Amino acid sequence: MSPLQFVFLAVAAVTLIAAVMVVSARLLVHAALWLVLTLFGVAVLYVLLNAGFFAVAQVLIYIGAIAILFIFAVMLTRDVMQDTGPQQNTNWWLAALIAIGGFGGLFLLLSSWPGFSTALPDLPNEGQALADLGKALVGPYLLPFELASVLLVAAMVGAIYVSYPKK
């Protein structure tokens, strides 16, 4: 086993354990902090895949913005220190069913995928890949990119509308 494989297994294990803790932690803030660890694990996986940009973007967006917003929202909702409500609602069996179904479907699809046995091609220079990504975002994928920004703006306008005091 090469050191890289060892690191991958360790990181994957930590990520999975943290992900389980997210849904089973009793305190909501703890769940949010476990989520941060999970997202970190994913960032490390990106690094192992030689995708430094995605790793940094993952930390920046998911931890720097989304996770902090989660924690903030959790703090503002109910009794901050003693929030130990029930973890499941009545639909837990449906969620479990969908999760198992999704995992099974992916497993079936991927088990017949030939990519696992083929040799990996050499990655291009990462700086070049990054430049290509930037060009792709304003070239062939311009419409989805702009649609995503419009969606975000709409969400922001909606948030402002909801929170604006009615005159």
Added chain:
Amino acid sequence: MAFISDPVSFIGAWLEGLLLGWGLAPGAVDFIMKLIGAGLLGMISLGLVIFTIWMERKLYARIQDRFGPNRVGPWGIFQTFPDMIKIFTKEYITPDGADKVVYNLAPILAVSAVILIWAVLPFAPTVVGTQVNVGVLYIVAVGAIGTLSLIMAGWSSNNKYALLGAFRAVAQMVSYEVPMVLSLLVPVILSRSMGLNTIVEKQTIWYVVLAPLAMLIFFISSQAEIGRAPFDLLEAESEIVAGYQTEYSGLKFGMFYVGEFLHAFTVSALMTALFFGGWRGPLAEQFPILGIAYFIVKAFIVYFIVIVLRISMPRLRIDQLLNFNWKFLTPIALFLLMITAIFEKALSQVDASTLVRVVTHLLVNIFVTLGTVEILRRYSRGERKRVAEPRPVATPQKP
């Protein structure tokens, strides 16, 4: 000669040869070298804090017409050591009902988030922790961990003041991250690279000349990121005791303290790398050791300004702080970013010479500054008129 001109690389190469000579695998040697480098960087950065704490206290005292530390060693330069020993021997008090793991993890994260930035600082052309080609983004991402540590500290302390401090910390840091990132993008556009060392290499003319306004915006918003005066609302003593660090004692408090001082110096070093030419200077490319010297001297000059700003400014109110960010810094940073991008693209299309490029960017910055000042003047005139209008203290209630 190689040793004198570039001691760090020389010793590194020697050690690598030695380890390879012992028959270690190249991968293992690489790992050991990286480990030694990371350890050294961390130790140097933490050791530097001992000096910067003394420097800051001395300057603080001078400006307030006091002597400052002057008993331990010449000019009191060793004052930090007794303080360190004192803080090591202090008792740790964990408040009742605190969330133990989160409570103890927060100070560690606070310091490590700052030290992580040192990994990408280019001290000299050959002396860089690691060449990350998205270095600028990396710096911003690592800053998020610092914010996280403050929330964790405030929440886990089981103290209302600490929680209030954490709320303020998030509001401040998340908001000021926006103009900081936008102003960071200006050097990225000018140098066409997100790697810090490449940005330094491209600065044949310092970016403070090409983008003085971006430098100012970055400077202001990074002061808010550090959370010191005039932006020290997250630990405002007169309002919320000590904010997120209210319940911390002993070395755990010391970690936050060290993290703040180190962050202040780190930001100065970043400013140097991004806007003041980093290690650039006469003969720096031939003799990297000169580059290190230039870098440190420049960083300390910026740090001096940071300290003077901290000492001479009163604290802002929270509404002033957020208004200043969202209504002033963010729009101007956005505008500057767009206009810089347009001009840079246009100049590269016509193959402009360096002189034309510098003059154009400088003029653009000057015009944006003048426009901003004009808008501010009109706004403050309107504000003054509004405040000057006679207002009845109490209006009679309508029946």
